[in-house]
Amino acid sequence: MFDNLSERLERSFKILKGEGKITEINVAETLKDVRRALLDADVNYKVAKNFTDTVKEKAMGQNVLTAVKPSQLMVKIVHDELAKLMGGDTIELDLKGRPAVILMSGLQGSGKTTFSGKLARMFKTKKNRKPLLVACDVYRPAAIEQLKVLGTQVEVPVYSEPESKDPVQIAKNAIQEAKAKGYDLVIVDTAGRLAVDEQMMNEIETIKNAITPDATLFVVDAMTGQDAVNTAREFNERLDFTGVVLTKLDGDTRGGAALSIRTVVNKPILFVGTGEKLDAVDLFHPARMADRILGMGDIVSLVERAQEQYDEEEAKRLQKKIQKNQFDFNDFLSQIHQIKKMGNLKELASMIPGVGKAIKDIDIDDNAFKSIEAIIYSMTPEERTRPEILNGSRRNRIAKGSGTSIQEVNRLLKQFDQTRKMMKMVTSNKMAGMMQKMKRK
Structure with missing residues (x-):
């Protein structure tokens, strides 16, 4: 939702790029384009007009700090007014009845x-x-x-x-x-x-x-x-x-x-x-x-969704396995399932600032993990816990069993190995940092 409006607003703000200060002329030109963008997005005419009038009033006469460009200031004003237009604060239902x-x-x-x-x-x-x-x-x-x-x-x-x-x-x-x-x-x-x-x-x-x-x-x-x-x-x-x-x-x-x-x-x-x-x-x-x-993503909602799937005991168990280099395909599969529970993959990616625009025309299927899951499910229990035993003949069997190619199996094993090394490095650095802090105390 809002893809077209986001694009139009971004184009509107470009009018102010390169400008040294906010003036009546460049603000009027920018807001004329903003109003058109809102009307094209099916916003009520009176609402759109009042909105741009308010933005103009707040923008005029603002002293633009050296570190802030006029276009950045305009984005900030438009952002705040958009939030106010939609209600400002998040409101939760107050349900006191029993029932x-x-x-x-x-x-x-x-x-x-x-x-x-x-x-x-x-x-x-x-x-x-x-x-x-x-x-x-x-x-x-x-x-x-x-x-x-x-x-x-x-x-x-x-x-x-x-x-x-x-x-x-x-x-x-x-x-x-x-x-x-x-x-x-x-x-x-x-x-x-x-x-x-x-x-x-x-x-x-x-x-x-x-x-x-x-x-x-x-x-x-x-x-x-x-x-x-x-x-x-x-x-x-x-x-x-x-x-x-x-x-x-x-x-x-x-x-x-x-x-x-x-x-x-x-x-x-x-x-x-x-x-x-x-x-x-x-x-x-x-x-x-x-x-x-305004294309800024929504990292707070992304974190909240991740926290809903977060299991503290499971996280501790996983951290111990990573430190001992025992992270295996069962753990990998479990992490995939947690990501899938968080919702539509494209929507999740668009919550990351800057990513939404980059993937606008890319179709991210919710079945993106399907081939990876098929490969892991085609492994024996021992192969999942001991990936190092996956030799050529085993890989061929897994490819046939999962309906994939040997190249896809090899690619997954390479990605898994890189992921395991990176996770071990991150947790080791984290532990080292904690030890240093304890020593200083």
Whole structure:
């Protein structure tokens, strides 16, 4: 997402390159291009105009330090204003009820049901909550079954009444069920509805009034662009929702909704869906999103994802093996699996500053590790733990067994050997540094 906007903004800032200072003329030219870039990205016209007016006001009269170029200063101002435009601070839901209740709302096809499953998984694994999913979409064929499948995948129970056509009563009964069985979070999935459908809008308003949820979320497909903003406004007038969920941010979207929606409805974007996998959901961080838009990467989110997969005991065990030069293919395979759990490989790479632009046109398949895994799985247990015994005949057998070539097997063995040496060197230097510090003390 935002690839085109990032490129356009980068071109805009080039207008100021080589300039000794910020002037009314070069700022006006730069911001004219910035405004065009925002409008092309489907940002609301009024939002885009107010944004560039604010940036101009802050840029004019700024004393550019000798160490800072005008273009760098402009990037800093635009970054800060983009973050402010999208809400400024990261906001987390304040769920005090026992059970706490979250009501999902949105258009048909916006991804409410899938996101309900993702949200349940997130609260269960990251917040230690005990969620209950509630199937209140009594209109869409197979909606209940879809939620049950998702519930099974995330290991969260689903409350449903297949024979009932009264979503209000189903929601009320589900909350009683949660109280009786000790669930501390209830996520109510409702039917998709159009804002112009008065009967359906009345229905969700009735549901909200009947269950008084701790939070009402408006789920919107980011790919619907400016229409998403208009729909959010209409839903907010009826429901006064708590915040917005943007789904499908990994799609080929211009991203204008993310930049406009906060200003137009004055409600925060709380969560974003970043892929099809059930763990592909993140809190919305305005400053980090501004980093990504301006091509600065998002190293904080990358570190957080790595920490989620980090096992301290496993790390200590691995460090001991590396120091003794016993790091083997079982350990190598384990590290690959941890990286894969972190998410889409291209998205992870784009979080590294400077890498996103370099890999923009490169297709990084999520199956990039497939041949490596096949080669390792074709080894015997002894070969995995003692790579030094892999002679020519063994390598030929592994190549045939994994459906790869002898060249690919040799390449992997060479890379593995280099990795093992590098890891040993790094840990040895680290230990030496620690010893030196202890001696000085």
